[in-house]
Amino acid sequence: MSTASAYLTVRGIDVDVIYKDIKNLHIGVYPPMGRVRVAAPQRLDDDQVRLAVIQRLPWIKRQRKELQDAPRQSEREMVTGESHYVWGVRRRLKIAERPGRAHLEVYGERLVLYTPADSPVDKRREYLDHWYREQLREAIPDLIARWEAKLEVSVPKWTIRRMKTKWGSCNRETRHIWFNVELAKKHPDCLEYIVVHEMAHYFERNHGDRFTKLMDKYLPDWRGRRDQLNGAPLAEETW
Numbered sequence: 730m731s732t733a734s735a736y737l738t739v740r741g742i743d744v745d746v747i748y749k750d751i752k753n754l755h756i757g758v759y760p761p762m763g764r765v766r767v768a769a770p771q772r773l774d775d776d777q778v779r780l781a782v783i784q785r786l787p788w789i790k791r792q793r794k795e796l797q798d799a800p801r802q803s804e805r806e807m808v809t810g811e812s813h814y815v816w817g818v819r820r821r822l823k824i825a826e827r828p829g830r831a832h833l834e835v836y837g838e839r840l841v842l843y844t845p846a847d848s849p850v851d852k853r854r855e856y857l858d859h860w861y862r863e864q865l866r867e868a869i870p871d872l873i874a875r876w877e878a879k880l881e882v883s884v885p886k887w888t889i890r891r892m893k894t895k896w897g898s899c900n901r902e903t904r905h906i907w908f909n910v911e912l913a914k915k916h917p918d919c920l921e922y923i924v925v926h927e928m929a930h931y932f933e934r935n936h937g938d939r940f941t942k943l944m945d946k947y948l949p950d951w952r953g954r955r956d957q958l959n960g961a962p963l964a965e966e967t968w
């Protein structure tokens with residue numbers, strides 16, 4: 730029994746397809762970004778899968794909208810004991826009350842926020858958001874430099890921003906790459922995967938065969954890294 734996979738873009742939506750020894754086609758929409766994954770019987774080909782996805786687009790869009798409207802995580806209260814992810818590691822937050830400027834650091838197993846006792850919760854969230862951005866700003870230049878050398882292209886500009894449905898994106902004309910701030914919560918391997926993925930778009934717009942081959946060549950374990958980025962399915966439908 731053989732399995733094959735494909736990476737399609739259907740009406741602007743990225744779809745991962747895996748062909749398996751199964752009877753029915755399954756479509757799943759995965760949090761947090763609403764990634765679409767299809768398990769398809771081997772008798773089907775990419776075009777037939779594409780058609781099946783198009784037929785289910787209203788359902789897929791509803792699932793994605795639900796995910797995007799759902800609160801990202803239970804609202805963070807920014808109190809001691811609460812857990813927060815940093816580079817794929819779950820850390821307990823410790824609030825260290827002290828006057829003066831806020832400051833965040835990883836200390837031992839903990840993520841420590843030094844802040845005045847009366848600092849409001851939304852301010853504390855803002856500090857954390859800035860800190861995550863800082864982590865990315867420190868990590869990204871080395872990764873980009875490494876992959877610029879390997880792929881023999883340059884990245885003239887990159888930016889960190891909050892995105893609801895994407896881990897990264899790029900403008901092929903200006904070569905500008907955007908990174909989702911949420912990447913600072915994931916294992917660094919995931920960030921590298923996004924760097925390589927977006928840079929691979931310089932050579933290939935779509936997620937077709939050519940794109941998959943590029944990824945296989947340069948980052949053979951990219952599928953595992955991608956799966957690490959995307960959790961368990963929100964819902965799965967069979968027909």
Ligand SMILES: [Zn+2]
Nearest residue numbers: 926927930936
């Ligand atoms: Zn892409």
